[in-house]
Amino acid sequence: TFITNATAMLNVSYEYIVVGGGTTALAVANRLSVEHTVLVIERGPDAMENEVVNDPFTPFGTSSSPSPCHFAMDAPPQVGLNTTRLLPLTHGRCLGGGSSINAMMGSRPTFAGMSALEALGNPGWGWNDFLPFMQKSETFTPPNAEQRADGADYLAVVHGFDGPVGVSFGRPFVAPAMQNAAINASETVYGLSLSPDLGNGFSGGHVAHYYHHVHFNTTLQVDRRSSSAWSYLYPQTQQRAGLTVLTDHIVDTVLTTTESNGAVTATGVTVQPALGGQTISFKATREVIVSAGALYSPAVLQRSGIGNATFLKSLGIHSVLDLPGVGANFQDQILLTNASFPLAPSANTTNVTGGDNILLGVVVSHPTASNAFGPNGTKIIQTALLNSSADFTLSVGGVTSAKSFSMQASVMANAYHVDHPIIELFYNPGGKGLDAWSQSILPLSRGSVRINSTDPTIDPIANPHFLTADVDIQIAIRMARGIAQAATTPPFSDLISKTALADSGLPAPDAADEEIRNWVLATYTPGIHFVGSNSMMPKELGGVVSPELLVYGTTNLRVADASIVPLSVFPHTTLGLYGVAEKAAHMILKAASK
Numbered sequence: 237t238f239i240t241n242a243t244a245m246l247n248v249s250y251e252y253i254v255v256g257g258g259t260t261a262l263a264v265a266n267r268l269s270v271e272h273t274v275l276v277i278e279r280g281p282d283a284m285e286n287e288v289v290n291d292p293f294t295p296f297g298t299s300s301s302p303s304p305c306h307f308a309m310d311a312p313p314q315v316g317l318n319t320t321r322l323l324p325l326t327h328g329r330c331l332g333g334g335s336s337i338n339a340m341m342g343s344r345p346t347f348a349g350m351s352a353l354e355a356l357g358n359p360g361w362g363w364n365d366f367l368p369f370m371q372k373s374e375t376f377t378p379p380n381a382e383q384r385a386d387g388a389d390y391l392a393v394v395h396g397f398d399g400p401v402g403v404s405f406g407r408p409f410v411a412p413a414m415q416n417a418a419i420n421a422s423e424t425v426y427g428l429s430l431s432p433d434l435g436n437g438f439s440g441g442h443v444a445h446y447y448h449h450v451h452f453n454t455t456l457q458v459d460r461r462s463s464s465a466w467s468y469l470y471p472q473t474q475q476r477a478g479l480t481v482l483t484d485h486i487v488d489t490v491l492t493t494t495e496s497n498g499a500v501t502a503t504g505v506t507v508q509p510a511l512g513g514q515t516i517s518f519k520a521t522r523e524v525i526v527s528a529g530a531l532y533s534p535a536v537l538q539r540s541g542i543g544n545a546t547f548l549k550s551l552g553i554h555s556v557l558d559l560p561g562v563g564a565n566f567q568d569q570i571l572l573t574n575a576s577f578p579l580a581p582s583a584n585t586t587n588v589t590g591g592d593n594i595l596l597g598v599v600v601s602h603p604t605a606s607n608a609f610g611p612n613g614t615k616i617i618q619t620a621l622l623n624s625s626a627d628f629t630l631s632v633g634g635v636t637s638a639k640s641f642s643m644q645a646s647v648m649a650n651a652y653h654v655d656h657p658i659i660e661l662f663y664n665p666g667g668k669g670l671d672a673w674s675q676s677i678l679p680l681s682r683g684s685v686r687i688n689s690t691d692p693t694i695d696p697i698a699n700p701h702f703l704t705a706d707v708d709i710q711i712a713i714r715m716a717r718g719i720a721q722a723a724t725t726p727p728f729s730d731l732i733s734k735t736a737l738a739d740s741g742l743p744a745p746d747a748a749d750e751e752i753r754n755w756v757l758a759t760y761t762p763g764i765h766f767v768g769s770n771s772m773m774p775k776e777l778g779g780v781v782s783p784e785l786l787v788y789g790t791t792n793l794r795v796a797d798a799s800i801v802p803l804s805v806f807p808h809t810t811l812g813l814y815g816v817a818e819k820a821a822h823m824i825l826k827a828a829s830k
């Protein structure tokens with residue numbers, strides 16, 4: 237593999253060009269370059285030697301050594317309490333992309349989630365079709381004796397054992413007293429019981445020990461981040477003569493030609509140095525794969541004339557393909573992380589805190605609608621979804637039609653009918669206290685990503701329109717109440733100071749909805765699991781790519797990254813995205829062999 241930040245020694249032509257060198261991109265490029273020449277073009281640097289990137293315990297770097305991969309853009313003002321809020325949309329920018337800065341929490345979609353995605357018009361994307369690709373990407377390390385003694389378990393049949401990505405329980409396996417307390421709290425708050433494996437695709441409420449995308453480095457005797465770069469690019473076993481990686485360069489546009497029958501063919505890309513300089517172009521003889529992530533892939537397509545033709549015209553961009561769905565259906569979950577609980581003095585032991593080096597999220601609970609809202613919970617949420625109005629979302633370009641909104645609400649309602657989890661509650665030990673964080677899973681609020689300049693170095697306007705669907709607020713109130721319940725439920729409550737909940741500002745578990753709603757609006761933050769902005773769904777619903785990930789109307793332009801995921805069915809995105817990458821590569825190689 238040849239990695240460089242200079243264009244001088246590169247060829248002018250490659251069989252495949254991959255736009256972006258992030259999580260999904262490097263996995264796709266790795267598989268294609270076994271048989272073909274591939275050029276990956278990444279905007280950020282190669283941070284291979286950077287210790288804050290490789291050390292899983294410093295995801296954003298430290299105050300003295302910030303991560304060279306860590307970037308954020310501000311979303312336009314979002315809904316807040318009596319005011320609007322500016323919320324950062326954090327993302328990775330270096331080889332490995334988001335996987336080089338993320339929290340490495342390794343969750344997977346469920347059977348019900350993948351069924352919902354398939355029901356949206358995506359044959360071949362159900363759980364049984366998708367699982368082999370997730371397995372292909374991973375080397376799962378079963379829990380060791382110590383981890384087993386503390387309750388970790390796994391189901392071998394759903395895992396992979398010789399793929400590039402390391403997935404394992406953190407070492408040391410943190411804080412048994414805290415983990416047991418968290419499991420008990422989840423049982424009491426949501427009525428959940430312990431599952432042997434959080435990745436087995438089960439639909440239905442459960443609590444489980446978290447695993448992470450980390451691997452144990454036997455030379456250093458420490459855990460290391462299993463980023464996409466460390467999984468698919470750097471290891472000796474992954475070296476590819478056919479793979480060239482150009483860093484510190486930004487793709488401006490995809491070059492295309494239009495046949496007499498209207499079909500569009502991608503022929504290459506235009507590229508410029510990330511810090512400015514002359515634009516050059518590279519040719520692609522087979523395909524171009526856009527993998528710049530949910531924040532930037534729509535921008536690449538829009539600059540290339542692929543998107544809403546009227547909008548592109550307003551920026552002076554010649555329309556190549558009128559595809560109004562490009563940039564629409566953009567969505568993110570929300571996180572409630574503001575409730576931090578100081579330890580009770582008696583609990584200040586490593587059995588509770590786990591010591592200094594702790595990965596986020598050691599125990600996770602996934603209640604369903606009926607776990608969260610009682611015996612009628614499924615009906616309550618289904619009714620809220622099916623009665624949601626598309627008007628606001630339509631008016632801000634979050635969907636291209638009311639039908640798309642109602643179809644998505646309908647497949648989500650059906651997923652809850654078959655017990656898709658509705659909330660994630662996870663627990664983090666730390667040196668000074670315990671946190672219980674909660675994340676939404678399947679939001680209905682939708683926004684958009686749109687460029688407002690043809691300059692590729694200017695960020696697009698990415699607006700998730702958080703919490704603009706009432707059902708999302710209803711679920712968020714339940715999320716906050718669940719944190720408060722955990723904090724007041726023994727034995728979890730015995731581990732934190734008596735005034736911890738009151739001091740945190742989070743209202744008591746029996747507070748009125750209105751009071752909790754106010755806390756949510758004042759404190760929520762992005763889930764940082766952006767998806768949907770080039771959705772895989774039928775074109776008439778505002779879809780951008782087909783189930784083969786081909787951009788509608790093109791013969792050889794694909795998108796493979798988080799932007800193709802039309803519903804947030806990956807509670808945390810990364811392991812699902814490796815499945816997307818493996819499936820994409822499989823489909824591309826199959827097309828090439830015809």
Ligand SMILES: Cc1cc2nc3c(=O)[nH]c(=O)nc-3n(C[C@H](O)[C@H](O)[C@H](O)COP(=O)(O)OP(=O)(O)OC[C@H]3O[C@@H](n4cnc5c(N)ncnc54)[C@H](O)[C@@H]3O)c2cc1C
Binds near residue numbers: 256257
């Ligand atoms: C702080 C943080 C914590 C997270 N925690 C978790 C977690 O614990 N578990 C989990 O599963 N997920 C987590 N995620 C989410 C997950 O990391 C992302 O969803 C995932 O990495 C996205 O992958 P992607 O391939 O879609 O895009 P990315 O990995 O973002 O890759 C896109 C790449 O394209 C490059 N690029 C963009 N535009 C251009 C251009 N024009 N030309 C060239 N290159 C370009 C970017 O620099 C980037 O490297 C987290 C994310 C963040 C930011």
